[in-house]
Amino acid sequence: MSEQTIGQPPAGDKPVAPPEGKNSNNELFRKITQGPGLVSVLGVFVALVIGGLLVAVTDKKVIETAGYVFARPSDFFTQLWRAGTESYVALFNGSIYNSAQGFSPFLETLTVSTPLICAGLGVALAFRAGMFNIGAQGQIIIGATMAGYVGFAWHLPLVLHLLLVVLFGLLGGALWGGLVGLLKARTGAHEVILTIMFNYVALYLLDFLMNTTAFRRPGETNPISPILDANATFPVLTGSRLHLGFVMAILLTVLVAWMLKRSTLGFEFRAVGHNPEAARTAGVNVARTTILAMAFAGALAGAAGVAQVAGTEKVLTVGVAGSLGFDAITVALLGRSTPWGTFFAGLLFGAFRAGAVNMQISTGTPIDIVLVVQSLIVLFIAAPPLVKSIFGMNPKKRVRKTETIKAGAK
Amino acid sequence: MTTTTSAALQPSISLLPSKKTPIVLSVIALITLISFGFLGSSQAANFSLSTNTDAFKIPDLVFPGMATNIVFGVLLLAVAGYSWWLRSKGRTLPTYAVVLCAVLFVLGFLIWVVSGANINSISLASLLAGAVVLAVPLVFGSLSGVLCERAGVVNIAIEGQLLGGAFTAAIVASITKNAFAGLIAAGIAGALVSLVLALFAIKYLVNQIIVGVVLNVLVSGITGFLFTTVMQEDPELFNSPAHLPVIAIPGLSAIPVLGPILFKQSVIGYLMYLAVFLVWFGLFKTRWGLRVRAVGEHPKAADTLGIKVNATRFWNVTLGGIIAGIGGSFFTLVAIDSFTKEISGGRGFIALAAVIFGRWNPIGAFAAALLFGFADNLQVILTIIGTPVPSQFMAMMPYLVTIFAVAGLVGRSRGPAAAGEPYVKE
Incomplete structure (x- = not known):
């Protein structure tokens, strides 16, 4: 009653009846792992990964190394990781903490x-x-x-x-x-x-x-x-x-x-x-x-x-x-x-906004990436079943899997 | 005793028709008579209808500002009085009379503005032709809205579809040096935006308005990001799209006023007329359309009759996306040389307004989009000739008109009953 969940499916997220033989411990575990909290965190994570990939695939060095990815794959993956992460590091430095200014970015x-x-x-x-x-x-x-x-x-x-x-x-x-x-x-x-x-x-x-x-x-x-x-x-x-x-x-x-x-x-x-x-x-x-x-x-x-x-x-x-x-x-x-x-x-989106300025200056990543990450976060959080299926947490599928295993055992 | 109680409880219920129409008519009649007429400029307003390239010339229309508007005002007052009298008899004014009043009011406004301007002459032909050009993306966007909403999916993402179409058209037409490839790619891009909308709205049952709003932000972010990282790195290669030529049909395009509007368009302009007709015909004259409307009004009943509700919605949303994407390509393949950030500039929201103002009917939405295009172009022209009306108020017009429309001050507009509600089979 008190927690109205805007954007959550009214019926699609129905708790699926637990398979027979479930004990209450398992029930509790599932509540923790699949409750809105964890799904939200995972949603943010997926959005950040997609944003990072978007930054990486448009990065010049990544494109360059992709040309000889089969000859020297390590170059490619090093660059991919660098491009994907350095923007977020700059974002963090501009919004929370960096060694030069301490925590003053956090005030921003x-x-x-x-x-x-x-x-x-x-x-x-x-x-x-x-x-x-x-x-x-x-x-x-x-x-x-x-x-x-x-x-x-x-x-x-x-x-x-x-x-x-x-x-x-x-x-x-x-x-x-x-x-x-x-x-x-x-x-x-x-x-x-x-x-x-x-x-x-x-x-x-x-x-x-x-x-x-x-x-x-x-x-x-x-x-x-x-x-x-x-x-x-x-x-x-x-x-x-x-x-x-x-x-x-x-x-x-x-x-x-x-x-x-x-x-x-x-x-x-x-x-x-x-x-x-x-x-x-x-x-x-x-x-x-x-x-x-x-x-x-x-x-x-x-x-x-x-x-x-x-x-x-x-x-x-x-x-x-x-x-x-x-x-x-x-x-x-x-x-x-x-x-x-x-x-x-x-606070989170404020940090994105504040950090994006620093990110654009130090890595050249356009501020628009913040819009992308922001909207992806909302989309993923609004659709918990999608996030669950990305991480293989979809209860329906798991039930089906166990059933097939059982069927196979017979 | 009982009668008095019930009368006291329900004082507002009366059997007479609504007062809205007579009130609105009286107000516009008084504005025309007093502001445009008595307080207007006495100079003449000159409207030229022909251009130099026309096959034959029509003489210019010249209206003395003050006198014309006093006549218009008196006419409008008479109609307003008639509608009060009709109301007292329990009847209402026929729709064509209301439309006629609106036209008189707009005309009176034009005469007032032009006669009070620094230059007392405008070309009606180019005003109308320009209005159609500005309306093209609006029409495509509103057709997308009509298709989605008629099937029961609220499409706030028109803006995103237009923007996605504009971006993709620019980049594909630049790389392939082929404007038609850009046109097709724009349709695909619009469909992709639609697919996300359909996925979240139909499969994951996320609130459709949320998905729409967020999709607009997402497309704006992605296109803005790629504009900076890709297009601006090499504008020659990625952001100099081939353009669609304007095709003038010989002979017909030289007809004054109508020629440039109907027979001197780009491919997208001709497609617009075709699309309006096809969507109208499809929705109201075919079995497919009947099913779509059933899904939008009462999905449960439709489902009972064996219509696949969610599949219908899915395909309609996709089709809407293709249409809006093509409309978006108009920005980069016809109107403007290259893509810039936020090139659609909120026109997706005006298209949404056109859907409502046009009462969820393709023809109505087309007319509403033309009206908004007209207001948009009028604002540009009025700024040039230097009028007393600040351009910002002209720019506000489509939005104010929509507010009046949805608030039911200019007739009631009611959308498909099931729009916005996800359908879950029981």
Whole structure:
């Protein structure tokens, strides 16, 4: 009940009746080895291997040595291994630890993770309420726009200014998300289509605003806003780009976890997510819940916009959301829509993002490989039977094998 | 007592038709009358219909901006009033009247924009011809969406199919120096994306929307990666695709306005018309189509009658992928010289919008794609002639129209009943 598994087959992963003569020890062993935890780890592993292979087969030296692979196979395999692994080593060096900088790359990972976690929570919360929030991108944009405007156009005292920036950012996201919820609740329109369309509307709206005198920096021909007031930005940890927004991300994770587990509203979200008809029968106002769920989801994505504009970038541009909104979907999927799962998935993808910069510089591997690995991870995790069959863990097949052995013995 | 209670409990239920159509009509009538008419420019708007290469000339259409829109506004107000009156009688306006109003509104908008611009003249012929060119990938993408959704599989991966097709067409047409080889390869690439969608959605029962969204990211990542590591290493060899020529049919292509649209296209452009017809004919006039639609609406009933539900879905998704892949090749084999990252630029999502706006019908999707292509091209032309409307709002148009469409403000659009639901045989 509490662990809704988005993306997992509802019926395909049915526990297969254990073959006769199974004792409980074996049962326990299978639970550990084939539970979602191990499958997730294996899924990540397979995705990394495929990504590594993709890097390797396009590597010049690998192609060169492949020309005489039968004459000197060792050259080929050495190069294959080097090309496949050196990108990941660079990725690790750029995101967690390297001998020159110590653990300071990890602070960069935390910085990059902050908006991913916030927006991922927004997607996850909507998932739990039974909705696909593809619109994190638009919600981030509107959140960042409102937060940014308050940040550079108003001039207020310390603390108060930052609080208002955060508030307006959340409000902007909530507005954009809530509008989708309202349309869905009132007209029955599908939220996937609505959110995709709202993303584009938000993007063009920001593009328009950035070309007005209210938003564009004076004396600047490029669409870039004035720098946010010092009072309006998150305090930064000296020697890094890490800002207080990361603490906000942690607090939001705690808040969403509390909300889903302990609050009435969270219970209503989950009830509607599981079965809207049953929830309606039980007295839940489904329309109100839908609107609120999308508004909260939007607010969380708006927080990601705040983290970008008031933390990392300190300035509003058309590209403020980057591809965060779409990365957030993969973050929420990898985190299986649980708040803390999303938090750690956000950290993992943040590490990919942070490390990819270093990887591109030191090995020349394009950042796009991160997209490949990221999407493969989500695909594999969404389809446990596929991962199981790759590693020969498919229970059905094993049963069949033992049966044939038995048949052969007879 | 009982009557009052039930009336209090159900206050909103009335037997009259929805107020939506009269309200929308009234709003657009007022906009036309006030914004376009009274507040519009009094200068004339000039629309040229013929080009120099045409067989015979049609005189330019000239509309005085303010006066025309006041007339249009009054006409629209009259229709809106009529629809309020019809509603009070429990009837609704016929569809053709609504369409006519929409056309009047768009025309009024055009006249308003052109008469208020720096240059008060545009070529309607090139506006329409350009609209069709921009619509080609949208049409192919939306046909893919229609085929998949009619069989009960939601296809969010159109964007990925277009992008995959564009990339593969570019690389194959560059290496083989043959544009047709690129065209075929693009179809195969689209089918490959579809196969992954089908594998995960049908075999592993993963949520179709998730697979679609993730596939878009995956294709974007792979093509971006290979673009940097392979294509940019040797653009001469890998990224200078042979192009498909534009074939003008002698005589027919010189007909004003219609000639360039129908008879002066690339092979892909002609294929587009053929594909729209074939998909429409197939879905609605053949036994195969009836089965596909049955699978999309009520898979259990279809299964009971002996139709192989998952096989039908699998083949439809594959076919959709081939079509979208070919549409993607339009970018690199006709429209643009070479492949660049994210060359499809979100058009897969507009194609998805066209599927819905066209109510899951190939002809409707075709019309919707043309409309979106028109809005896209209009934005380009309006930027050139310098209008009061910011180009960003023009660019927003397809998305806003789709939001209105799915929210049921412009008629109800309802998809196949079983779209998005995996089918598991009991």
